[in-house]
Each structure stands twice: as C-alpha cells, then as structure tokens.
Amino acid sequence: MSSSASLSDYRTALTAPGARGPVITSLLGRLPIAMIGLALMLYVQRETGSFAAAGLVSAGALVGVACGSVVQGRVMDRVGPTKPLLVMSAVFAALVAAGVVVIELHAPVALMTALAVLVGASQPMVGPASRALWAQLLPPGPARDAAYSYEAISMETFFILGPGLAGLLVAMPWPGTGLVAGAACMVLGSVGFASTRAARAQRPEPARGGGSLLGALASPGMRTVALAALGFGALIGFIEVGVPAAAVGAGHPTAGGLLLSVLSVSSVVVGIAYGVRPWPRPMHLRLPALLFGFAALITLLALPGTLWGLCLALLVVGSLITPQSTAHSMAIEIAAPEGTATEAFGWVVTSVTLGAALGQSVSGQLVELSGPPASFLTASAVGVVLAAVLWLRRSTLLPRTREDLSLAGR
Template identity: 30%
Template sequence: MASGYGDIFRARYAARLLIGTLVGRLPSATAPIAIVLLVRAEGGSYSLAGGLAAVYGLTHAVGQPLLGRLVDLRGQPGVQVPAALLSALGASVLAFAGTDSLAVAYAAVAVAGLFTPPLEGGLRALWPDVLPHDGQVHRAYAMDAVAQEVMFTVGPLLVTLCVSVWSPAVALLVINGLGVLGALSVVTTKPSRAWRSAPREAHWLGALRSGGLLTLLGAFLFIGAALGSIAVAGASYAEGRGGDVVYGGLMAALGLGALIGGLGYGAREWAGAPEPRLRALVALLALCYVPLALVPGVVGMTLLSALAGVFLAPALACAFVVVDRHAPRGTVTEAFSWLVTTFSVGAAGGTALAGPVVEWGGTRSAFTVPAVAGLAALTVLVVARAALVVPLRTGVVAGSSENDRNGTVEPGFSTGHQA
C-alpha cells in the first residue's frame, strides 16, 4: 500500500493538487468551529451560533452543485478562483462586522457559504487525467479520504491557536486567506487548466437522475447531521472543562480517529462491489457514535471522540467509488459536489438542532443526536439497497471500466480478500 501511494505521489502534479485542495478546503472544514467560537466570544447564544452555522451550511449546499455544474460546463479556473475570492470576502465581512448587526452577519455567512469553490469535486475529476491507470485513480480516492482527515485534525487546532493568540475574527481571516492560496495553487496547474468534462446528456436533473446516487446522498445527509451536531455538542461539553483548548482537542481527536481508520482501510486490499461494504462501514460508524452520550471526563471524552471518527474516512473512501460508479457521464464534478452538498445540508441541520437541544436538555442530550443520525443513514442504505445493487450501464457511468460497472472488482484493489 505504501508503494501504491508512492506511485501516486510520483505522478506529476499529484502532490500539488492534493495539498492545494486540502488547503483550499480549510475554510469550509473549519467554518462551523470558527463561527461558534466567534459568536460565543461576542456573548451570543448557542442558538445564534447554530443558526449562523446552519445558514453557512445551507448556502454551501446550494452553491456546490451549481458551481460544480459550471465547472463541468466551463472548466475549473474560471469558476474556482472567483468563487474562492467571493467566499473569502464574505468571511472577512463577518470577521470585521461581528454579530452587532444580525442582517449583516447572516448575509456575510451566506456569501461565504454560497461561493465556496468546489475544489473537492474538482480534484476527483482531475485524478483520471493525472494518473495513468484506473486502479491508481481509485486508490487516489482512498488516499484523498485519508489525507483530508489531516485537514480535519489540523484545521481545528489552527483555528483554536489563532483564537488563543489573537481572536476568532483573526482566525476567520487567516483560514480564508489560506483557502484562496490553496485554490490558486490548484487552478494554476496544467491539468486543471486543460481539464474538460466528458460530453453529457442534456438533462435538467444532471447527476441527480441516477437512483443509486440519490440513495447515497440520502445516507450521507444524515452522516453530515451527525458531524454537525458533534461540533455544537462538543462546544457545550468544553465549557467549564477547559474551554477552547478542550473543544479544539475534541474536534482534532475526531479527525485523528478518521485518519487512523482511513489508514487502516487503505492498508487492506478489497474485492467485490463497494456498495455492500459501504453499508457495513456506515453501520460501524453509527455504532461508534453511541458512547458519546456517556460524556465522561476530558480524557475519556477525547478517546470517545477519536473512536467516533474511526469509520468516517473508510465510509467516505468507499462512497467516492460508489459516486464514480453511478454518476451519469459528463457530470463527475457535479456528482461529487452533490456529495459535499448533502454533507453541508446535514451538518447545517445537525448544528441547528443541537443548539436548542443543548439549551433544552443539556450536553448529554445533544450527544444523542449523532447516534440517531447514524442509525438513519444506515436505514436509508438498507431500505433503498436495490438502487445500489448494479451501477448504471455503458455510456452513463463516469470514469469506470466495464468490470466496475458490473460490480465484479473494485478497481485499484486486489482480488485477494473478500469484502
């Protein structure tokens, strides 16, 4: 596996594209944390913090597939750069204006979310042009899921460091400045400038005409809700137990757990169709959310947060392959952007729900939300499993070989072990 990852990094532009995308996604990865800390620093309620985070998530959800479709139609640089600048502008307005004017705060958050560049979907669309073999492309999906957990580990720590040294407002400015630099690093590469989507069938639903993709999105809507609720519940837990340092530690532990799980998942060779494996991974993910409601001491809670993240990266890596297998031709960036969107909508709902739950029932009640959301995600995959049995056929699936479409072998992994 180390050799396989090495082959990917030796490919020209691969490391720059991956690192640039991760840095460019820092704003969206840390926005809920930064917003919560900014609102609480100015004396705002958890309901206000959850409301602003929810608006960011909802507008982010609207913007990703729209911008993703524009990328499929017009290419990457002309969409990604203006979007990154506008998103940073919205975050800067929030940082300078604060929450004194709720109208300005909500508008700034809405702009920041709506124009978040679809770098994640863009990277996965670029892998087939950067890597010569289908196996490497699908291994890159697994590596992508692992690598982004570094961002989810480092991102919260970077935010809390900026807050400790300066303020939540400065943290917003720093994170969004780095986001613009990351986007520029990606779109100035030759693969990004040259990339064009495959021909697509004109259809107003775009990627959403795939039943398998719709099923996957429904499940990951609830996984996003689980993660969003943990962000607010964790802030409530940290108050009186160490404040921002403990909160940042819990969020970093969640990302570290996902990083460890992703490395373990990538170390094994998988055979068979990924759809049944995805159901098993989501079941384990939901199970690991349950102990959070125990709310033990800081050390115990940090360990439980790490456990809650263990199956996140494996579920994501598997989901990326499922998206690739079910996305209609010519909609690859849009399809991956819809996956980001469902996360954003779910996270927005989770943060909006967890705020009132904290004020009504306390921290323990808030930590029951991710367990319920995880169970709902599993239910979607089980009830609608027929939609994921066989991917769409020739001429419809984006970037997959005939074997992939028939579900015989997951590309990039040996047939030596059963899923």
Template identity: 30%
Template sequence: MARKRENENVSARTVFSPYARLFSVPGARAFSLAGWFARVPMATVGLGSVLLVAGETGSYALAGAIAGTLSLAFAVASPQWARLMDRIGQSPVLRWTALLYLVTGLAFVTVVVADGPRWAWFALAAVCGASGSNVGSVVRSRWAHALPDAEQRQTAFAFESVADEVVFVAAPPAVTVLAASVSPPAGFLTGLLLGVVGGLVLSRLEATAPPVERRVAGEPRPRVRVLTPGLVAIAVTYLAMGSVFGAIDVVVVGFAEAEGHPAAAGLALSTYAAGSLVAGLAYGVLRLPGTLVSRFLACALLFGLAAQALHLVDSLPVLVGVAFLAGLAIAPLLVAGMSLVESRVPRAALTEGLTWTSTGLTVGVTAGSALAGAAVDAWGAEGAFAVPALGAALAGLVGVAGWLVLRRPDAPVVAEVPAGRDGGLTT
C-alpha cells in the same frame, strides 16, 4: 537489532507504497497540495464566524445563526459551481470563486467589526458562503481523470479523506488560538486567505484538470441527469452522517464544559478525527472483497454501530476512547460512497456528482448542530450524546435502503438537447 529495524522500514514502505505510487503521477503533488490549502476554509469559516460574531457581540445564538447561513448557502451554491466546472472547465470557475470569496469574506468581516445592520451580516454571510466551491470534489475528479485503475482511485480517495481529516485536526485549534490571542476576526481571515491562495494556485494547474467535452456545431448534446436514484441514496446517507459530525461538535464542547475542562473538547474532537485518519490510511491500501455497493453497505452499518458507544460516555477519558473508536468508521464510509459515485457518474459530470454528496454532508452538519444544541439545553450534555448516536443509526438504516436502490444500475443519459439551445448538464 539493526536488521529488525531494516525489516520494519521495508515493511512500512511496502504497506504505504500505493500512496507513494500516487505521487508518481505528473502534477499530482502540486494539485493535491494546492487543494489541501484551498479546502482549509471548510474547517475554519464556520468556527471562525462563530468566534468572530460571538467575540464582537457576546451572542452565541446570533453567531450560530450566521454560521448556519454560511453553511446552507455553500450547500446550495457549490453544486451549481461544480456543474459549471464540468461545462467550461475547472480553472476559470476556481479563479472566479476564489476572488469572489475574498471580496465577500472581507466585506462580511468589515460589516461585523463596524457593527453594521444585522441584515447586512446575514446577507453577506449568505453571499460569502455561496462563493465557495467544493475543492475536495475538484481534487477527487482530478485523481479520477489521472488514474486508470479502480484500486488506485480508491487509494487516492482514501488519501483525500485523510487530507480532510488533517485539516479538521489542525485548523480548528489554530483558528481558536488566533481569535483569542490576536483578535476575533483573525481566525476567520486566516482560513479565508489560505483558501483563496490555494484556489488560485489550483486554478493555474490546468494540465491536470479533467478535459471538457467539446461540442460540435449542429450536433445534439446529451443531457446528463446527475441526481439519479443511486446518487440520491448516497447523498441522503451522507446527510445522516453529517448530522453526526455537527451534533458531536456541539455535544463534546458542552460535555467538556460541564466536566470543568473545556479545553479537553479539542482533544476529544481531534481524537475523533484521528480515528478517521488511521482508518482512511488503512482503507486506502487494503484490497477488500465484494462489490462497491456491498462495501458501501458494510461501511454504513459499521458507522451506525460504532457510534452507539457514545451512549456509554460518562467521563472525559471514556469520551476520548469512544471518540477514537467511532472515528474509525468515518473515512471508510466516505471513501466507499465517493468510489460509488465515481463509478456511476459520467466523467462529463463527475465534479458535480461528487459535490452533491458533500452537499448532503453540509446540510446534515447544520441540522445536527441545531438538534444537538437543543438537546444539550433540554437533557444536559451527557444525555445529548443520544443525538449523534441516533444520527449514526439513521445513517446505517439509510445505507441499507440505499443498498436496495444501488443494486440497480443508474442510466444517467436521458435525453439529447439540440446544440442551439442551452442544454447544459442539469439535474
């Protein structure tokens, strides 16, 4: 019996040894942990703002509009911050955005609690959302710089997808408990402060940041067109994928309430994220056949097919099982797309390239939430499961269209800009 347990332990160590090797890279533990805390707001600010505004006003319509403003502002601004990071370095931009995020977030909470004019709520929500940088892309670009081997980078990107899922499993219930048991602003502020601290710590870890290309006076600098057809294809696939995430949050909450067990929504959504976590761990250690493009296509089709099981949901136990099944297809598609971006975008613009894909997800989440809310009102919660199922099918179809584009290599460097002009990395 003891030998059997020893063999099982050895087998587990062998399976997960690629993850252990990641953290033998100098500085990897520090920047990965700091990045984990810095990304907490991505799972808490939207929900925290809903709980804050709804708690202060009782209006979920107003709360949803505020949360949408935060998300859309982040989607528009985060690629611009990423471009600046690629031009001047990650550390100064991380410091600026963390401090700006703190000030604007506190101002937003203050004006809501003080019942200030509604236009100020929206204005500060927009400025707060625009102050956030996409930390997931920052950390992934550090891994890409640190790891010379493509298989190691796949493992690192899988680990980061798992880190994302851990945030989405653990943070929303914590925010909800804080808002309910302490005060409506508590959940929002906790996520905000954790993100600011993580961002400031990450900004101090300059040794692991990707280097900035040095300019030589009088020499032209290449202008990099980041939004190539291939990157757009991946970002649009992620947009459809994001619509599933946004829709399923709303529909699951509505279905659990309709079934008389609203607390079960948290269990179902955590199971959805847990399925992605398990698949992400497995994808990171598997050595799959085929090219990056073919893997992306296969993962997009799998994502589209797995979510069709949502049409079968007619009870909470079925929902939990289907959620786990559908969740298994999330992380593989995220990792496949990020790996493709990393392989095609020049290092000088990698943070921006990775951020554009996350922007697609963010816009999709906002659209999916709005569509699902209307569907729940019109069709009932059970019928509204058609929205995330159709969104997933669309992601599969867009993935096929993207595959046709991605088979052709991109040519990102399109021009040379004189050194005396503002010829930064542009899209």
C-alpha cells in the same frame, strides 16, 4: 469499485505525471475548509459579545457552502475548473473584505448573516475540482482508488488543524486574523490549483443530464450516495454538539474542541489501513454497513462517566469516519452520470453539510432537555434507520456500464 489500495498505490497516485502541482496547491486551498466558519463565528462573538448572533452568522455560512458546492460543481463539469475557480476566488476575497467591514461596523445581525451566506456560497470549491482531476491523471484501478482515499484522509487532517488554527488566531490582537488568514490561504491555493497545467488541460466530458435540474442527482445511485452522506453528516452533527456539552457538564468547557479532535486522529490512522483492505468489498454493501457500524459505535459515547472515558470512546468511534468519506467519494464512480463528477462530489459536500446542520440543531435541543447521553443514543437510532434505508436501496449502487449511467441522468 471494490478494489483495495496498497501503500505503493498511494505513492503511484501522488507521483503521477502532472499530479504534484495540483496536490500541493489543493492542500493549501483546502486547509481552511474547517477553519473559515469557526473563525467567522469567533470573530462575530468577540465583536458583538453575543453567541446567538455568532451562531446565526456561522449557520449562514454553512447554508452558503451547501448551495455553492453544487452550483460550482455543475459549472466546472461544463467548462473545466480553471475559470470558475479564478472567478470565485476573486468574488470570495471581495465578500470576505466586505464581511470584515460589516462586522467591524457592528452592522445589524441580519446583514452579517446575509453576507455570511454569500461568503459560504463563494468559497472556491477546490476540493471537488481536485477529486475530479484524478480521473484525468490516472486510469481506473487501485492507484485511482488510492487517490480518492488520499482525498478523504487529507480532508480529515484539515478538520484536525482547522478548528485549532481558528481558536489560536482569534486570540491574536485582532480577532479577525483567523478569518482573513484562512481566506487568504483558500484563495492562494485555489488560484494556484486553477493555474496548474493539469487543471488548465482538463477537458470536461459531455454532460448526459438531459437538461434535468437535478443534474447528477437525477441518478438513483447518486441519491443513495447523497443519503449516505446526509446520514453521516447528521451523526457527526450530533457528536459535535454532544461532546462539548459533556465537557461543559464535567466542568471543563475548554476541553470540548480537544476531545473532538480525537475523532480525526483515529479516523486518519484507520482510514489509511482501511484503504488497503476495505470491507465489505462491494460498494453497494459497504455504504449501509459503514453507516450501521458508525451508528452502533456512537452508543459507546453515552456510557462513560468521565472525560477520559469519553476520550477513549471517541477514539473508537472516529475509526469509521474516513472509511465513510472515502466510500462516498469512490461510490461517485459508480453512481454519477457521465460528465457530472465534480457536481456529484458537490452533492456529497452539500449532503454532509446539511446533515451536520440538522444533527447539530436536534442535538442542541436534546442536550438542553435530557443531556448528552440522550443525544448520542438518538444519533445511533437515526443512523441505524438510515442504514436500513441504504440497505433497501443497495441495488442502485450495483456496478453499471457507462451507457446505463448516461441513461440514468436523462
């Protein structure tokens, strides 16, 4: 999995027979992925007046997403994406409605948090389903690599739009507008994707997990990919707390969200170019190199004394976000046991989510004690250590035959 993708490969992938419907509907279904949690947090804060309560509820949704992505992925690998997506769309819609009622009634925070966990777990995982569908639509090669790169780039775009939309809609006369609009968008996109001919025709490969509870994670290579995703998520978590804290310290608290969006701007631009000429080419070298480079660049965030300087540093740091997301997605082709592609991507989502939660919690403590620069330098140190671990595990990502992958899952 070391090939590069040209711009013509992106066009070939997105115009492949049967791809148009899944591409359009999955875009709609994934647009609110970075919007639901923030919209829920802002809604709870507006209704209760408590950031502490809002933080607990938002964390509950994050935990739910981390758990639900793996479970849904495993089910989709067994029965295909259509039935699970339709069922979870209905459950998700019902739970969001219940959550709105509970929040409007100012129920105890414990009840709101419990419902948030269920809302997160029931979010229909159209992202992993979309990623897995490319193996059916395209043969191995540059066009499929371009499709995986497109998946990562589109996700970064949604991470730009989602928080902005949530912040805009919470200012509407009813603060729950963002949550309901995001949920409706996710349900419509997921149902639409599940109803496409390509999704309905998908035939799952026979699973080779041998009954292991770990499923795709039973493969040593998948554990390496999950570790890379965990480290990536942790560093993002450090940044997501440190940057707004720096904005508050500079006397511009509303600039935090705008500064974070700068990360995604450079990430998308560089991500397209990186997909054309990735480096290092071998995947077993690419994962540790990208995480190390990302960790090294984060030290730049500790240097600026002004928000403009921080903005420029974020542009540089953001350049290695989409290349890592793309590498994680492509590494699944090497690491995942046969018949576990959707679940494997679910493990990547879970690892990034848990890493982000860990990074945010540690960064919050460091910011309170020593300020944002200490958080950024700690993030860099953590990233370097994890990159070293990935280097030691690099042999688990050497290309193997399908027979090897099947045995790895037993």
